[in-house]
Each structure stands twice: as structure tokens, then as C-alpha cells.
Amino acid sequence: MGLKTRIITFVVLAFSVITLFLCFYITHQVKIFELKRLRAQIDKSVYLMRIINTLPLYNVDMDALKMNMETFFDDENMKSLAIHDSEINININYERPFPFGGTDIKRSFVIDHNGLKLGRLTVVYSTGLIEKKLANFRARLLWFVFAVILVMAVMLSFLINIITKPVAKLVRNTSEIAAGNFDREIEQTGVGEVGTLSRNFLLMRDAVKEKIEELARTNTRLDREIQQKNIQERKILHQRMLISFVNTFFQRSITAQSIQEIAEIFITIAQGVIPSPYCFVGQICDRENNLKILALSDQPQKQFLGLDNAHIKSGFKQHTPGRLIKAITDKTPVISNNVCLNPEFSFLPRELLPIDSIMALPMLNGKDVLGLVTFAGKEGGYTREDQEAATMMIMALVEALSLRIQKDEKQRLEKRMVQSEKMVSVGGLAAGMAHEINDSLTGIRKAVQMIRNSIENPVQENIAPKDKNSLDFNGMGQYLRDQGVFKHLDQIMATGKKVSEIVSNLLSFSIETNLDFSVEDVSHLLDQSFELTSNEYSLEQNFNFSAIQVMKDYDPDLPKVKCRGGELKQVFYNILSNGAYAMAHNTDNPCPTFFMRTYSEKGQVCVEIRDNGPGMPENIRNLIFEPFFSTKPHKECAGLGLSVSNFIITKNHNGTIEVESTPGEGSCFKIMLPI
Numbered sequence: 001m002g003l004k005t006r007i008i009t010f011v012v013l014a015f016s017v018i019t020l021f022l023c024f025y026i027t028h029q030v031k032i033f034e035l036k037r038l039r040a041q042i043d044k045s046v047y048l049m050r051i052i053n054t055l056p057l058y059n060v061d062m063d064a065l066k067m068n069m070e071t072f073f074d075d076e077n078m079k080s081l082a083i084h085d086s087e088i089n090i091n092i093n094y095e096r097p098f099p100f101g102g103t104d105i106k107r108s109f110v111i112d113h114n115g116l117k118l119g120r121l122t123v124v125y126s127t128g129l130i131e132k133k134l135a136n137f138r139a140r141l142l143w144f145v146f147a148v149i150l151v152m153a154v155m156l157s158f159l160i161n162i163i164t165k166p167v168a169k170l171v172r173n174t175s176e177i178a179a180g181n182f183d184r185e186i187e188q189t190g191v192g193e194v195g196t197l198s199r200n201f202l203l204m205r206d207a208v209k210e211k212i213e214e215l216a217r218t219n220t221r222l223d224r225e226i227q228q229k230n231i232q233e234r235k236i237l238h239q240r241m242l243i244s245f246v247n248t249f250f251q252r253s254i255t256a257q258s259i260q261e262i263a264e265i266f267i268t269i270a271q272g273v274i275p276s277p278y279c280f281v282g283q284i285c286d287r288e289n290n291l292k293i294l295a296l297s298d299q300p301q302k303q304f305l306g307l308d309n310a311h312i313k314s315g316f317k318q319h320t321p322g323r324l325i326k327a328i329t330d331k332t333p334v335i336s337n338n339v340c341l342n343p344e345f346s347f348l349p350r351e352l353l354p355i356d357s358i359m360a361l362p363m364l365n366g367k368d369v370l371g372l373v374t375f376a377g378k379e380g381g382y383t384r385e386d387q388e389a390a391t392m393m394i395m396a397l398v399e400a401l402s403l404r405i406q407k408d409e410k411q412r413l414e415k416r417m418v419q420s421e422k423m424v425s426v427g428g429l430a431a432g433m434a435h436e437i438n439d440s441l442t443g444i445r446k447a448v449q450m451i452r453n454s455i456e457n458p459v460q461e462n463i464a465p466k467d468k469n470s471l472d473f474n475g476m477g478q479y480l481r482d483q484g485v486f487k488h489l490d491q492i493m494a495t496g497k498k499v500s501e502i503v504s505n506l507l508s509f510s511i512e513t514n515l516d517f518s519v520e521d522v523s524h525l526l527d528q529s530f531e532l533t534s535n536e537y538s539l540e541q542n543f544n545f546s547a548i549q550v551m552k553d554y555d556p557d558l559p560k561v562k563c564r565g566g567e568l569k570q571v572f573y574n575i576l577s578n579g580a581y582a583m584a585h586n587t588d589n590p591c592p593t594f595f596m597r598t599y600s601e602k603g604q605v606c607v608e609i610r611d612n613g614p615g616m617p618e619n620i621r622n623l624i625f626e627p628f629f630s631t632k633p634h635k636e637c638a639g640l641g642l643s644v645s646n647f648i649i650t651k652n653h654n655g656t657i658e659v660e661s662t663p664g665e666g667s668c669f670k671i672m673l674p675i
Helices: 004-052 055-060 064-075 128-178 194-253 261-271 300-305 307-314 322-329 384-457 460-468 472-482 487-506 522-541 565-584 641-652
Strands: 078-085 088-094 102-113 116-126 278-284 291-296 332-335 358-364 368-376 518-520 547-555 561-563 591-599 604-611 656-661 667-674
Touching: 004 055, 004 064, 004 102, 004 128, 004 194, 055 064, 055 102, 064 078, 064 088, 064 322, 078 518, 102 384, 116 300, 116 358, 116 487, 128 194, 128 322, 194 384, 261 278, 261 291, 261 384, 291 368, 291 604, 322 358, 322 368, 322 656, 358 384, 384 472, 472 487, 472 667, 518 565, 522 591, 522 604, 561 565, 561 667, 565 604, 565 641
Parallel strands: 547 591
Antiparallel strands: 078 088, 078 116, 102 116, 278 291, 278 368, 332 358, 358 368, 518 561, 591 604, 604 667, 656 667
């Protein structure tokens, strides 16, 4: 509400209140006066009626009495008039209706004459007519007051408008300034107080404008500082969280038993830092930057990399797909938040992995690249903060993997040293045992051969004893054959042959062989050993070796090695026959498979023979290279195959042989030969 409106309202309301008060006060005083006058009139009329009606009532002059009553009833304020005397039967009553309301004033008195009671006169006056006149007077007075107020409001509005016009203009200008329009000009043409007020407002506007501009600059500076502080706080919180995750990773990786388990722990923790539904960790396994998959986050990524369950369990190498190879060759992260529009990521199966973002980072160990860590599928894409967090996590992963690899290498060296000492001890024992057994075995086999020769060959030396004792040579041979003597002799010879093989294996621990080294193709030797194993195993064990599938991954550029081919084939044969035996007795495996791989690494030729059999627990895995240790029944094996294989690789070829096995996931033998 404006100032002019407030002034007019205040003046009109004040004038109206005063006028209404005066109006009601006047009408009230008039009412009091009129009522006072009416009561005086009533008293006077009652007195006259008592005097005038006494004589007619005494004389029982009904005509005079009625005329007197009618005369008095002419008073317009009289509502009713009645005279009554029951003794002479006088009952005169006059009434008129009063539709105006009001208050009744009643007077009733006895008319007497010289002590004689003549009758009772009752008169009733009403104030309704007076109140009606007062109401009409009040209404006219209110209309007059309303007209005066209306005229006064118009004149007052006109006068105030003239007086407050400069102030109203100043108010509009200051309102715009208050709304933020500091460029609004204030006229200074006013005189008197208005002019002074205009000039003061102008000074205030300029001062406020300057203060606001200064405050805006200060706010801008504070906003930048707050933003920087918030960014720093977020970075600090993120770094604290990241350090906490790294500490958790280190604590859990200490108890891990393999690099695969460390990689699985890493993925679980890394997905908490970088919310990605897909992640895998791969280790570089050759010079062509092929990856050995250490761990995957979930099943869909197997289709992403083109792997099946068997490959995942075996840690089989995988060709690095698409643009991800650049992360390894350039040693820099590869990030793409718009995969569907990038032809370099066309290898991704959109129907299986509907992802739009991918981030691949190399696992750097100094100048070397150990492998690749890939995240994919984060909503909103990957940021620089994600890259920094992943880089820090990968540094922890590389450190944990390096420690685990060093620890594994140390354990392998310790086992190799212990095994070497055992072989030296076994060699000394085997030398003496082998000669003693061989001498006894020679006598037994010679005696069996002499017996068969005496019975089966009809030469003169054998016929002479027959004639001397009157025996039928052919009948005697048939009799012995029917009694199973020849069968027992064959068993003795077969057992002797088996013992001879055991003696030969024992002698391999102590006798320096005279076989010469030659340059051989290890992949070719492995194929020959597999063919030999398939033939002999099928014949001896009554097992369909063709049911075993074989998957080969041979390096076409594999360098040849200087070795004893026969000994290496014996090693391969022992490993393959043991694997075939294990898979043949594993009824839970519908698809037994060998995975054979050859490749070169760090100046060595590597041979991996992996099966998907039942695997071995750790207590058995630690004993498989021990002499005379076997998981087969005693009648089927002497327990020297793998111990001899270990001796051939480590002593005769200066190489290494290792085994990795997990119950339910098969076993993997890894042979390293120096080129």
C-alpha cells in the first residue's frame, strides 16, 4: 500500500469514526430528549384524564365518557386506552397497532370521587413512533456524512497526489535501485526536503553500488577459494580411501598362495574404488604381448575375451585385442568413453557386453611391462581421477605380484636344492642296489630261459634225458602247458623285465650316460611322446585314449635346443601317462583334455603340459618328485617316473621342472630348458 493510499485511508477512517460517533451521539441525545418529553406528556395526559373523566364516570354518562376517551386517544404515541368498572358494567377499550416496535410505557390508576371508587383507567404509550423518526433522522444524517466523506476523500486524494508526486517518483526510482538497477538516474530538480532527499539517495546509491561491486568481487574470490578447498578435500578423502584400499589389498595379498589369487583380490578391491562391472588382469607371457589371464571379474568377460571355462582355469594365453595392445606397447593408459563410435574397439561383442566406456592400464615395473589391467562399463565414463586411482592400485598390485613371484622363486630354488641333495643320496644308494638286483635278476631270467629251452626245443641234448626216463617229449610239454607252468614262466619273465626297467631307472641316478647331445625341436619331441603314450596307454590300460582331446599352442618360431631327445621324450611320456591315468579315473570329467604349449621366454624354451583332471592337494603335490612315491596302486607303479624326469631335466639338462595343481582344476607341468 502506497503512502498516498495510507494517508487517504487514515484521514477517511479518522473522519468517518469521528463523524459516526457524533452522528450516533446526537441521535442518542435526541432520543433521550424525546423520551423525556414523552414521559412528561404521559404524566400530564394521565392527570387530565383522571380529572376530566371523574364526573362522566360518576354520572354514568357514557357518551361524554366515550368522547373524552376518543379525544385523549388522538395522541399518536398512545397505543391503547381502556376504562373498566365491573359494578356498573363499563368497559371501554381503544387500541391501535404499532408496527414500528419500540418500548411500551403503561400507566394504570383508579378514578375515585369523594372516596368512592368509580373505575380503573389503563393507558399504554409506545416509543415506536419516536424511534422510527430517530431512525429516519439517523439515516439521512449518515447519507450526508457519507457524501461529505466521499467529497473529502476525492479532494484529499487530489491534494495528496499533488503533494506526494515528487516523493512517489523518488520512491519508484529507489525501488528500481533496490531491485538491483543501480544505473537508474534520480532527478535532483526537487526543492526543499524532497530535493535534499533525492541528493542523499543518489549518494547512497553510488555508495551501495560500489559496496555491492566490491562484495561481488569478494564473493567471486571466496567461491573460487571454496571450490579449490572442496577439490582439495575431495582429493584428500579420495587419497585416504585409496590408501585404505591399498592397505587392505596388501594385508589380504600377504596370505594369498598364488599370483592368480592376488589378482582376484585386486579385482574385488579395485571395483570398490572404481565402480566398474567388468575388470580383468592379464600377465604378459611372451614377446608377442600375449596375455595370460590371471583373474576375471565375472562370466560375461569370458565372451569379451573369447575364452571358455577350460581356458580360464588353465590361465591360457590370450591375444591382446584391439586397441588395448597400445597400452602395452606405448606404456600409457588407454581410455575411451565412447566405445560404440570408436572403430578400434570393434572387437567388443555388443550383444554380450553392452558397454560404452573402457580403461586399460599397463602394469609397469620400472621400464618393463608385466601385464595389463582393464576396466570397462562404468556409467558416465572414466575420469582422470579414476586413472590416478587405478595407477596407484596397479602399483600396489605390481609390488604384491613381484613379492609373490620372488617368494615362489625362492621356494622353487629351495625345493630344487633339497631335491638335488635327495637325488645325490638316492644316486649312491641306487648304484649299490641296482648292481645287486641286476645280478640276481640275471640268474633268474637265465634259469627261466633254460627251463623253457629244455622243454620246448626237441634238440639232441633235450631228447637224451627223455629217452633215458622213457618220457614222451611232446606229451610232457603239453602236460606242463596244461598245468600253467609256461604261464608262470611268462609271468616270471614279465616281472623280471619290469624289475629290469626299475634297475635301469635306478642306474640313471648315478651313471653318467654316454648319449650325445643333439639339436632337437622340442615341439616335435612332444608330439612323438604324445603319440607313443596314446598307443601304449590304450594297449596296457584298456582305455580309449582317443577320448582325450588335445589342444596345442606351439610357437612356430620356437628355437631348437641342444638336448638328449630320448631322455626328453621319456620325461614327456611320464607326464602324459600320469595325466591320462588321472583323467581316466576321473568320472566327473566328461571331456578330458590335454593343453600342450611351447614358447620361448628369457633365453629359455618353455614346455607346458596341462590337463583338466582331478588335480592334486598340496601335500601330494609336494611329494610327486620324491623317489618311490606314487598315488597308483603298488602293483601298477614303482614311483620312479617323475623322480627320474626331475633328474633328467635338472641334472642332465640344467633346466627346471615345476608343477601347479589345484583339486578339481587339473595339473600343469612347466619345463624350462636353456637354449
